[in-house]
Amino acid sequence: MNKRLSLLLLVITLIGTFGVGLVHAQDATDLSLWVFVDRHGLFMQNQAERWNAENPDRPINLTYEQIDYTQMHDNLLASLLVGTGAPDLADVEIKKFATFTKGDIHFIPLDVAIDPYRGDIIESRLAPYTADGHNYGIDYHLGSFVMYYNTALLEAAGVDVDSIRTWDDYIEAGQKVTQDTDGDGTPDVYMASIETTDIFSAYALMLMMGGGTYNADGEISLDSPENIAALQFLQDMVHVSGIARAASGGGHHSPDHFVDLSEGKIASLWMPQWYMTRFPDNMSSVLADVAVVRPMPIFEEGGYTTTMGGGTGTAITDQIDPSKVDLASEFLAFAKLTYESNVSLWTDLGFDPMRVDVYDDPALLIEMSDFRGEIPFTYIKAGLGNVAPEYTGPFYPEIATIFQTTALYDLIENQKSPEEVIAAAVAELSAMGADVGG
Amino acid sequence: MLSSILRIVHNKKVVPFVFLAPFMTIFLIFKVYPVILAVIMSFQNFQGVQSQEWVGLTNYQNVFNLVRFGQALTNTTVYTIGTLLILIPLPLILAVLLDSGRVAQSTLFRTLIFLPALTSLVVAGTVFRLILAEEGFLNLFLSSTLGIRPLRWLETADLALPSLILIATWRWTGINILYFNSGLVNIPRELYEAAVIDGASPFQMFWRITLPLLRPTTLFVVVLSIIGGYQVFVEPFILYTGGGGPGDGGLSMALLIYRTAFTSFNFGTAAAMGVILAAIIFVFSLIQFRFFGVFSKED
Incomplete structure (x- = not known):
């Protein structure tokens, strides 16, 4: 009786162990993801479904949690510091990324997973998420800069939008468009609004002139002649040609700036492609x-x-879990770098894809009612001839903070010279322990 | 066994500690321990939990090397003084008025003035951005009443602190009224009656009875305001979405500590700054106590 009972127990145990093991093998691998934009989480879940359809033998079960921007990054930093509590995958915003690469890097290199796609993508998009020669993150979009125009204001001043090819053309057109309509001595319509509490207006010009915060060798290159020239160009637009003004509220996402745009007080601005979504949304x-x-x-x-x-x-x-690393890396590359996923970047998220071959896909070449019924992607693609790369490094977040708080404010509002502004920024970085060369 | 435990617990000398235990446990874990840890961290190069090394006073040196430290300290001090100048007299006067019985619907007013303390600051931040906008309510009000030209509140460095003080006034007036009110209730009414018989004017009564007898309450509110002023974080964080505002005109010490810790990833220097901030608050509080004669024996 006792023997039988033992045998029975043994059999039950065996069935239990292997049986559960068998079922488990067919179970999806759980992956957790933290995002600060809900749509990013939904996009990744859609990609997981696509992955499961194409890889039925290696299914995954992706769950995501959306946490407010600041809190998510702080929580992630704290979790990585104490060695517990972090998710398997996490979104990290470009300005925050370098913070995570100081000291020990707590991310897994994605080089091998990205390798098969390198020929198809605009590879400089990986630069911001690269440290010590390894790629640690994959973006949701290219984020190429485009110019947004209000054609009614341009036409009223007799300017054909398609006649503007160079910055000289732009300034010339701007002088016609910028007008004091009510005769009180200050213009009521400006050609451009520029940001004084955010980086986009300035960084775009710096990078397009061949400058930027870091160079390809990972050194801080703030005091390069290109950056000085770009900041001078920006300052001159406000104080010499007078075609631009500081955006109301300081940035292009300020509620009162959206009001200015809506009321036809600003004829154009340059922002990345994703700003397109602000036209219907904001x-x-x-x-x-x-x-x-x-x-x-x-x-x-x-x-x-x-x-x-x-x-x-x-x-x-x-x-x-180390056993999940390969699957997670492959999935991440699949979700962000395959042809289908890049089409979805546009259809699901409204972002410009990183793959060049996708730009001729019918899904992208659609007429959009928010932009006069035109096909914006023909123009976006036309601008991708020679994309200036952006390099980042450990002090990228601090540099962004300096630009957002004092540098651009001093340049535009206090009219300090670009040399002075850059020298102050370099001195501040140096006091923080950054190697600023020289 | 159980009875012996109960006997110990019921011991008059032990009982107080048993009742204090839950509070003390929470206090030690969530208040005392982090403070001690912060002091320790301020002497370490803190990069991840595994790699800490003792660096002596380097972090403190770093603090004084930081370009923004002086600006943050000045901003915070000006902000604190600004809040003191408004948030002591204004609530005091309002509390006396509400207590005088000459205000109709005083309970309604009290509730309305207290409401901001219950409002979500995230919502308040958005609302204040709209109020402070160039074509917002504040400029409209100033130009229609005083004929002042529209000011760019959100885009001018020198207007950042006034904006923050405005938010602080909105947020804390109600709470300070509550404090002053509880102080007023404790002043014996006979004193006023005697003063009326002696022919004292309302102002004399305020100056010679109310103010002196409110001294402990005033001290309490002043000390709280100094601590709150030096710790200001949420107001600029919300109004300028995480930053210090135009030209860092609204950069506070707490905001700089946060930035140093979570943007620059330099927890050691941030902890050192926290210790310095604590020392400043401590010194100011001591001066206050002395000034109000807490240590003297006359009271």
Whole structure:
């Protein structure tokens, strides 16, 4: 009796162990993801479904959690510091990324997973998420800069939007468009609004002139002649030619700036492609009949035609179960770099894809009612001739903070010279322990 | 066994500690321990939990090397003084008025003035951005009443602190009224009656009875305001979406500590700054206590 009972127990145990093991093998691998934009989480879940359809033998079960921007990054940093509590995958915004690469890097290199796709993508998009020669994150979009015009304001001043090819053309057109309509001595319509509490207006010009915060060798290159020239160009637009003004509220996402745009007080601005979504989302499509997207003006023939701005890279943390690393890396590359996923970047998220071959896909070449019924992607693609890369490094977040707080404010509002502004920034970085060369 | 435990617990000398235990446990874990840890961290190069090394006073040196530290300290001090100048007299006067019985619907007013303390600051931040906008309510009000030209509140460095003080006034007036009110209730009414018989004017009564007898309450509110002022974080964080505002005109010490820790990833220097901030608050509070005669024996 006792023997029988033992045998029975043994059999039950065996069935239990192997049986559960068998069922488990067919079970999907659980992957957790933290995002700060809900749509990013939904996009990744859609990609997981596509993955499961194509890889029925290696299914995954992706769950995501959306946490507020600041809190998500702080929580992630804290979790990585204490070695527990982090998700398998996490979104990290471009300005925050370098913070995570100081000291020990707690992300898994994605080089091998990205390798099969390198020939198909605009590879400089990986630069912001690269440290010590390894790629640690993949973005959701290219974020190429384009010019947004209000054609009604341009036409009223007798300017044909398609006649603007170079920055000289732009300024010349701007002098016609910028007007004091009510005769009180200050213009009521400006050609451009520029940011003084955010980086986009300045960084775009710096990068297109061949400058930037870091160079390809990973050194801080703030005091390069290109950066000085770019900041001078920006300052002159406000104080010499007078065609631009500081955006109301300081940035292009300020509620009162959206009001200015809607009321036809600003004729154009340069922002990354993703700013397109602000026209329906933040301005209720009131500019649908007059807004158009055009390539950035160029500084010189053969120079850079555009650059990239903003972004969010998805990374894999080192707290993932080691047995899941390969699957997670492959899935991440699949979700962000395959042809189908790049079409979805546009159809699901409204972002410009990183793969060049996708730009001729019918899904992208659609007429958009928010932009006068034009096909914006023909113009976006036309601007991708020579994309200026953006390099980042450990002090990229601090540099962004300096630009957002004092540098651009001093340049535009206090009219300090670009040399002075850059020297102050370099001195501040140096006091923080950054190697600023020289 | 159980009875012996109960006997110990019921011991008059032990009982107080048993009742204090839950509070003390939470206090030690969530208040004392982090403070001690922060002091320790301020002497370490803190990069991840595994790699800490003792670096002596380097972090403190780093603090004084930081370009923004002086600006943050000045901003925070000006902000604190600004809040003191408004948030002591204004609530005091309002509390006396509400207590005088000459205000109709005083309970309604009290509730209305207290409401901001219950409002989500995230919502308040958005609302204040709209109020402070160039074509917002504040400029409209100033130009229609005083004929002042529209100011660019959100885009001018020098207007950042006034904006923040405005938000602080909105947020804290109600709470300070509550404090002053509880102080007023404790003043014996006979004193006023006697003063009326002696022919004292309302102002004399305020100056000679109310103010002196409110001294402990005033001290309490002043100390709280100094601590709150020096710790200001949420107001600029919300109004300028995480930054210090135009030209860092609204950069506070707490905001700089946060930036140093979570943007620059330099927890050691951030902890050192926290210790310095604590020392400043401590010194100011001591001066206050002395000034109000807490240590003297006359009271």
